[in-house]
Amino acid sequence: MSVATLPDLATYALRLGDDSLVLSQRLGGWITNAPELEEDVALANIALDLLGQARTLLSYAGEVEGAGRDEDDLAYLRDERDFRNVALAELPNSNFAVTMARQLCFSTWQLALHQRLTSSADETLAGVAGKAVKEVSYHRDHATQWVLRLGDGTDESHRRMQSGLERVWPYVAELFTTDELEQRLASDGVAVDVSALRPEWDAHVDSVLQEATLTRPEGGPMLPAGGRRGIHTESFGFLLAEMQHLHRSHPGATW
Amino acid sequence: MVTELERARSAAAAVLDPELPVLTIADLGVLRDVVVEGRRVTVTVTPTYSGCPALEVIERDVARAVRDAGFADVVVRRVLAPAWSTDWLSEEGRRKLLEYGIAPPLPTGQVSVTLSVRCPQCGSPDTSQLSRFGSTACKSLWRCNSCREPFDHVKAI
Numbered sequence: 001m002s003v004a005t006l007p008d009l010a011t012y013a014l015r016l017g018d019d020s021l022v023l024s025q026r027l028g029g030w031i032t033n034a035p036e037l038e039e040d041v042a043l044a045n046i047a048l049d050l051l052g053q054a055r056t057l058l059s060y061a062g063e064v065e066g067a068g069r070d071e072d073d074l075a076y077l078r079d080e081r082d083f084r085n086v087a088l089a090e091l092p093n094s095n096f097a098v099t100m101a102r103q104l105c106f107s108t109w110q111l112a113l114h115q116r117l118t119s120s121a122d123e124t125l126a127g128v129a130g131k132a133v134k135e136v137s138y139h140r141d142h143a144t145q146w147v148l149r150l151g152d153g154t155d156e157s158h159r160r161m162q163s164g165l166e167r168v169w170p171y172v173a174e175l176f177t178t179d180e181l182e183q184r185l186a187s188d189g190v191a192v193d194v195s196a197l198r199p200e201w202d203a204h205v206d207s208v209l210q211e212a213t214l215t216r217p218e219g220g221p222m223l224p225a226g227g228r229r230g231i232h233t234e235s236f237g238f239l240l241a242e243m244q245h246l247h248r249s250h251p252g253a254t255w
Numbered sequence: 256m257v258t259e260l261e262r263a264r265s266a267a268a269a270v271l272d273p274e275l276p277v278l279t280i281a282d283l284g285v286l287r288d289v290v291v292e293g294r295r296v297t298v299t300v301t302p303t304y305s306g307c308p309a310l311e312v313i314e315r316d317v318a319r320a321v322r323d324a325g326f327a328d329v330v331v332r333r334v335l336a337p338a339w340s341t342d343w344l345s346e347e348g349r350r351k352l353l354e355y356g357i358a359p360p361l362p363t364g365q366v367s368v369t370l371s372v373r374c375p376q377c378g379s380p381d382t383s384q385l386s387r388f389g390s391t392a393c394k395s396l397w398r399c400n401s402c403r404e405p406f407d408h409v410k411a412i
Contacts, residue, residue, distance in 0.1 A: 038385060038386035038388075039386075041386060041389065041390070041396070042386055042387070044388075045388040045389075045392055046388070048306035048307075048308075048392055049304055049305055049392065050306070051306045052302070052305025052306025052307065053305045053306070055305075055306070056335065123336070126336060127334070127335030127336040127338075128305070128335060130336050130338035131302070131304070131305045131335055131338045132305065133338075134412040135304060138387060138388075141387070142387060142388070
């Protein structure tokens with residue numbers, strides 16, 4: 001079954017699950033490559049939390065769909081156009097400052113979203129959110145500490161942190177772009193209208209940037225939101241190739 | 256006389272956490288409920304963290320332990336809500352952690368918790384956090400400034 005014909009609730013679970021899955025895969029790329037051992041461990045832990053959220057959400061999407069697809073089918077056997085994550089989650093790691101800018105923007109948004117989703121009328125979404133809120137608070141704090149340290153550090157770290165922010169900034173608008181499907185579910189008390197999250201996001205991010213002596217990127221182009229419709233950036237296919245290769249080449253393989 | 260429920264419950268409760276093997280899942284608060292209906296035993300567990308890989312091992316171990324206690328029909332259910340909290344760790348569990356060399360979690364909701372994590376080796380309150388993420392999802396990495404030993408701390412969530 002194509003993703004385009006899924007029930008609303010399955011699509012919504014897939015969106016949130018894909019955000020977590022794809023970012024988890026990206027963060028995994030830092031393991032053995034982070035600037036210090038503690039960061040290998042930290043980023044692996046954050047990736048693991050995200051993967052846990054993704055597993056529950058993808059399993060749930062499959063259950064709601066009712067066509068017998070499980071979390072592995074959805075993670076490994078869908079093609080690029082059937083993924084529903086925001087583009088920010090798939091942006092390449094690049095250097096550490098870019099990754100931290102991406103983490104700050106994403107986890108600030110994810111925390112605000114899940115705080116509201118804890119009161120969702122849907123029991124599974126509320127359950128996922130209840131756990132995510134505790135975990136993502138640590139993720140946001142981790143990114144905040146690094147952005148402060150790099151922004152208000154040396155001239156070089158400041159320059160790189162500012163440039164990292166500018167790299168990810170065009171993808172921020174998509175986080176707050178709602179659509180009809182989300183609106184329908186929000187009016188039933190199931191989903192969260194993301195356009196309402198912006199003031200809270202701005203408040204946290206602005207205060208971090210100010211303390212970190214960084215400048216909020218303004219006036220640059222904001223890219224149109226395509227992730228929720230399956231339109232992704234150039235690097236995404238390569239991410240999927242790496243993530244899905246083993247499962248597709250050796251169907252049913254187990255450790 | 257020991258009831259069927261007590262027997263099933265104590266078999267499930269005695270299962271050890273694979274990553275903190277001094278703690279039982281009852282100490283940890285991961286075991287939420289045990290119900291016996293007819294011949295079927297239903298055990299409910301909850302993950303500590305969303306991605307904690309220990310839960311799959313725990314589910315397998317629980318099913319085996321309850322079967323070994325004489326119940327052929329065992330179902331292990333997983334629930335997410337209410338979300339696990341370190342406040343559910345038993346006093347006994349906290350004591351065992353400390354003896355094992357892991358600083359137990361402080362009560363959640365406490366402001367400036369980072370100021371009062373004591374070294375599990377020498378008891379000094381003069382400690383510093385090296386990383387808020389540690390060897391498993393539930394721990395952070397610390398160092399004692401008195402005895403210089405590094406140690407794990409189960410972070411309050």
